[in-house]
Amino acid sequence: KAGVTQTPRYLIKTRGQQVTLSCSPISGHRSVSWYQQTPGQGLQFLFEYFSETQRNKGNFPGRFSGRQFSNSRSEMNVSTLELGDSALYLCASSLGQLYNEQFFGPGTRLTVL
Amino acid sequence: KQEVTQIPAALSVPEGENLVLNCSFTDSAIYNLQWFRQDPGKGLTSLLLIQSSQREQTSGRLNASLDKSSGRSTLYIAASQPGDSATYLCAYSGNTGKLIFGQGTTLQVKP
Numbered sequence: 001k002a003g004v005t006q007t008p009r010y011l012i013k014t015r016g017q018q019v020t021l022s023c024s025p026i027s028g029h030r031s032v033s034w035y036q037q038t039p040g041q042g043l044q045f046l047f048e049y050f051s052e053t054q055r056n057k058g059n060f061p062g063r064f065s066g067r068q069f070s071n072s073r074s075e076m077n078v079s080t081l082e083l084g085d086s087a088l089y090l091c092a093s094s095l096g097q098l099y100n101e102q103f104f105g106p107g108t109r110l111t112v113l
Numbered sequence: 114k115q116e117v118t119q120i121p122a123a124l125s126v127p128e129g130e131n132l133v134l135n136c137s138f139t140d141s142a143i144y145n146l147q148w149f150r151q152d153p154g155k156g157l158t159s160l161l162l163i164q165s166s167q168r169e170q171t172s173g174r175l176n177a178s179l180d181k182s183s184g185r186s187t188l189y190i191a192a193s194q195p196g197d198s199a200t201y202l203c204a205y206s207g208n209t210g211k212l213i214f215g216q217g218t219t220l221q222v223k224p
Binding site: 058106 | 155
């Protein structure tokens with residue numbers, strides 16, 4: 001069974017640009033969550049999508065947005081990039097219940113110059 | 114406020130030692146607690162999942178316990194090996210569905 005995949009694995013952008021990250025969950029999983037990991041703040045929750053609807057949202061500015069498609073694949077978009085957006089972005093998939101195990105992908109390393 | 118604290122922040126042990134990593138949380142309404150392993154620059158690998166109704170889970174040389182009443186979980190690693198060197202993260206799932214993570218314990222096992 002294939003795991004969670006994320007593309008691209010590495011990105012380098014400049015301030016002011018926008019970026020789109022993609023996450024394909026484990027087959028059969030309907031929930032996709034996104035997390036930002038930085039050395040200073042650790043792992044912080046961005047948002048969760050379940051059956052194409054945003055079900056939960058963290059405390060990030062509106063520049064961070066996402067969506068989920070009918071095949072459960074999810075994309076995350078960051079507009080007007082800032083230096084502080086440099087981070088490892090991780091997505092996790094699960095069956096969708098609160099007690100279900102979450103499985104993480106390898107992450108996308110975003111560097112903003 | 115939802116918080117997870119992991120102690121110690123870093124640990125260095127010789128190969129073969131048994132060790133315990135600690136995790137404490139403030140939220141009493143948890144659905145489950147997961148322990149993850151993260152290698153440098155990589156994603157998270159799920160090691161063990163303990164449901165709120167369970168007391169412990171075991172996988173190979175790993176054993177995780179959960180005490181909801183005291184807000185504590187421990188990860189026990191038996192007979193540590195250099196390949197166990199990584200950062201270990203604990204996280205719980207509350208009624209919001211998101212995982213609340215600790216800052217992690219960075220483990221180095223020396224040959």
